[in-house]
Amino acid sequence: MEGLIYLEDGTYYKGEGFGKETTKVGELVFNTAMTGYQRTLTDPSYKGQIINMTYPLIGNYGISEEDYESEKVHAFGIVVKDLCRKPSNSKSVTDLASWLEEQGVPGVQGLDTRMITKRIRNEGTIKCVISTEGITVEQAKELCDSTELRGDWMKEAGVSEAKVMGDGSRKIAVYDFGVKGSILTAFLHRDCTLKVFPYGTTAEEILEWGPDGIFLTNGPGDPEEATEGIEAVRDLVDTVPIFGICMGHQVLALALGGQTYKLKYGHRGGNHGVYDKDTGRSYITSQNHGYAVSGDSIILKGLETTHINLNDGTVEGMRHIRKPIFSVQFHPEASPGPDDSRYLFEKFLKFVDEGRDK
């Protein structure tokens, strides 16, 4: 199978195609993690994106039943250097290529993924066509030029109907922009009942359920496009404790009058050091975001920065100076990646418990 990656600036790379024979247009991003491709591919935050894996050997341990972040692959495609077709791990039920074929997602292997990563680093995330069905470069160009990338994937990445999960003593409302399974699991393991609300739910509808706390999830796309979400959150800030992760963090900032901006090439991987101003310590974090909250914009909006990225100084976390509201840009639930910051779930639930005791 032929594989083609066509970038909007006209460059293209040819390799070997695998997975589904198809063509997709999306945003080309890179991920530097050395493990966790299955969780990455099934993370709804990657909806609309084609992931260029910096680590060259992908597929080594196959696909397991246990490593899903949602029920399906959300990414639009994957680019790797050296695909492993004979995986080895006792949990593996199939190999990456066969699985992607079932999932209807294309992949291209044999490309210099380090070079592509460096391109993205220098030029920013790029619109890209991935094809495994033998289309010509001209066809790819045409397709690329005629496709407008969407920024509102969060509207459909999550559940379409509200659903209740678990039977813990705390009631946590989850505003779903495309939540990762590991986040839900983190709550379910901590004595929580969850009600996951679809995108577009109003504050009223959520409060009707009588939650002890509200969680704003991760999700794909440009946070500014999440207008209904932003509005709902604005109406929730004076009710119960709120915790946001990734998109949830950005939406929170926007709801309170802050601003977000697009990073040149995003943070995607599992190795960024983040400094926590409160503890004076640093944690290695799992990251996946293309937008960030502007640190200056949240001053005087009742918010303060709590976490800073050690590499580029961007905002990695914030809290309300008076209310039990806080959020982080990185992923404390890890999966994939290091889980040094899982303590944040405890912190949120402490707020929730304090609120209930009142």
Next chain:
Amino acid sequence: MPRKRDLKKILIIGSGPIIIGQAAEFDYAGTQACKAIREEGIETVLVNSNPATIMTDKGIADKVYMEPLTEDALIKILKKEKPDGMLAGFGGQTGLNLSMAMEDKGILDELGVELLGVNRNSIKKAEDREEFKKLMLEIGEPIPASTIATSMEECKEFVDKIGYPVIIRPAYTLGGTGGGFAYNDADLKKYATRGMESSAIGQILLEKSIAGWKEIEYEVIRDAKDNCIIICSMENLDPVGVHTGDSVVVAPTQTLRDKEYQMLRDASLKIIRALEIEGGCNIQFGLDPVTGDYVVIEVNPRVSRSSALASKAAGYPIAKIAAKIALGYGLDELTNYVTQSTSACFEPVIDYIVVKFPKWPFDKFRTASRKLGTQMKATGEVMAIDRTFESALLKAITSLEVKCDGLRVPYVTNLDDDKLMKKLADCDDERIFCIGEAFRRGLATVDDIFEMTKIDRWFINKIKNIVDMEFTLAKEKLNKNLLRKAEAMGFTDSEILELSGVKREVLQDMRLYHDIFPIYKMVDTCGGEFDAATPYYYSCYDTEDEGVRGSRDKILVVGSGPIRIGQGIEFDYCCVQGVWALKELGYEAIIMNNNPETVSTDFDTSDKLYFESLHMDNVMNVVRKERPEGVILQLGGQTALNLAPDLDSRSINILGTHFSNIDLAEDREKFSNLLHELDIPTPEGHAVTTREEAFEIVEKLGYPLVVRPSYVIGGRAMQVVYDDDELMRYLKEAVSLSTEHPVFIDQYIVGKEIEIDGISDGKDILIPGIMEHIERTGVHSGDSISVYPHFSISDEVADTIIDYTKRITKALSIVGLVNVQYAFDGDKVYVIEVNPRASRTVPILSKVTGVPMVKVAIAAMLGQSLKEQGYGTGLYPRSANYAVKVPVFSGAKLVDTDMVLGPEMKSTGEVLGIDPNLDKAIYKGFLAANMHIPTEGTVYVALRDYEKNDNSADIIRAYNAKGFDICASKGTAEFLNERGIPAQEMSMDEYKEALEDRIQLVINIPTLTNHSETLGFAMRRLAIERGLAVLTCMDTAEAFLKAIELKQKNTDLDYRLVWE
């Protein structure tokens, strides 16, 4: 937390001599630590007895004590220097043990010295089996069922409970000395006894065996603020059961899911936190491939071989950061040295794969068992970086210098099917070649091999890919796609030529026309996410070339490859010195090497580092890429020098001595003729192809003779023979004589061996010093004790040596370094050997005399005359000190190897004893070599007939006069009694018993060596395993008397700086 301001002076403990399990990695770590501390404006004081290291050189630490790493020395130095802090975590096990001793004795408290980086508690908790077990239970980390034993009864009790197999590990040892697997009572007795003996505290750990599980390692760093990061994860290709030092290791882990990876990562952080280590540590896990359960195997609470590997693999300077942390810095206050813009508090990501392959000494120790187990046997290692496992593996294999161009070695290729499969199952150093061969012959499937080896199928599949490519190359017509694919998979040109049958020109032209050449990618710690400033490269066949050829004049230094017997860290010292000298002269200094343990492959040593195999293909690719003004081969030992013919034939400028003269010096016959022309005596020698011829030569030359084969078949190589019987036996047993494989027979000059190192600019020569060996000729110069300056030869003899050296140097037009070895039989001076390259003694002479030999040599190679350089010519004025080099053997590690001095080198490292008084220098040398110097008790003596002479009698008499009882073998006892020396005859059984209490020293000059069935071999082994000194040359025994005398007198030693 900024650094502790009260630290003004810090003492750093080095690791001492190189032995198996503690090698060049500590020079690398120590050098980084010294540099990291010094740049903070803190005064650094270094104690290390190993002269071959970069760390003991001028300019690394402020003050250097090249003194024995003994408690006495350290206490005195601490008292004299009164440092504010002491760093012990960079000196391996030696450093930790010494620091513990200092704490135990209350010295640190008394002097107010703060132990930095590690503390007593962490060391104890990590290293004491019981404490470790307790701690793991406390924090809920799983460990295999185990018990601590100090007696056989305790061992039995445990095994009765949990059953076999069990693994035995002694507490407080290096490189797993004395450990092993027991499958039955007999094994248990053997390994438990040995383990208890080799443990410093007579303690062993018995543990349920988890052999066959995946072995995974994490390198972790923690700071005082409790920030923790993982630098690198590593997966051993060989499952649990093979010492990690003897395993093929890849980085990062390949077969672990994210969940498994994070599970072990979490455990690592938990463990380093519980141990409260401030700095680096290595944690080993066993992971059950079926259930995903894991156990913690072991923790090294300090930098180690693995951390050197991890540093090079990830590009993250662990030792440097660990040193900064020891000073009080937090990780998040430090900068990533590679990107120079991002934080040091992050986890490096790798966008390539690293393969480490061990280098074993079995080519030298031909009788040693090649079987791999829990006791480490490798002397060094190579590392390769590439984009796929197949290519990284093949690169690593071609870095080993085992005369192979791919996954095939002749010995394995020539085995019959049964022997091959047996060898495969046996788990020895050639297993990977056996796997390849089994696939080649279709003898086994991936599953079969998995069942036999428990190596993860992922690796086995990849090895099969290599063999499949071999078949493709043999079957299909070579075209550009196939060629590119094969090259990308790591196949060398020679291998492609042989398999495909195309002509070299065809291959060359295909490469040129289709532009099939490697490109170079950068090691940058971040997978390309940030701009990196470090010029650290590896080759691969991929799209984007990141290698940018600089505009300055450049010179390529070819490194010395893995540490092995006969080619140790001293050549890395020379390469590093060379690179620094080139930088100083304004050149762009480029180095290529494949050894992850060394300073030469540190990212900031050279202007540009190519981490590459030193196979001719790879060297040529770098040369093609960089087009340097010249290539320097004379610093990288024989490894680099062996490239000379090929580079010369391609008209590449080899700096220094011209290739034709290198060739002349290395060709026995041509060189012999040259010496005749110069009228310089040299031992007469002939090549013989039949026994008759051999005995004709005997007629002419007379005994003793040095014999050696031109082709080694196993068994012995070089030997001194004293009579017809011995010669006959040698010709019969050791070699197969034929016209194709002649045997060389040389006159053996009995006498003094003298050695010089010099530097020539083509006109003049500078000789920093003359060294005299303690042992007579016939002992390899690497294994003899040598003394600088010469102390017994007359001025006349010294003058002759200088004269000969000058004439030879001139005749060979030597430019750069040269080493000449001489023999003096009391009458005449003979030239034994000329090496037109850096030698083992260059670092020693450089340090003792203060002449920066490599720097002077580099300047000479680049056209500066010696006269211009200001160090003078001729013999350099002697230093005020004597310097005694004492070799160190790793005898305890290789249980089936005979550590008898002879013409073949066996030592793995060396130490230096320095003192203005010769006897004290000798004493210090023996102390530094960690030899047991007795002051009373019994000396056991067994001498070969040839040694039953006046000289020997005098020496033994002197031992007797010093109060030692003498026991001896039957013949030797008779001989000694005849000479009026009271000696008691002793049988083997009595000897064994006496070893337990009475015998303190063994002097044994054997006839036959390396014959494990002989009584003598067993006797020597038993003594070595009990930590006794076994002296196998009368000259050593004589010198040893001086050490005994000084110790008996309780002589106070002064410990001084090398340079005041």
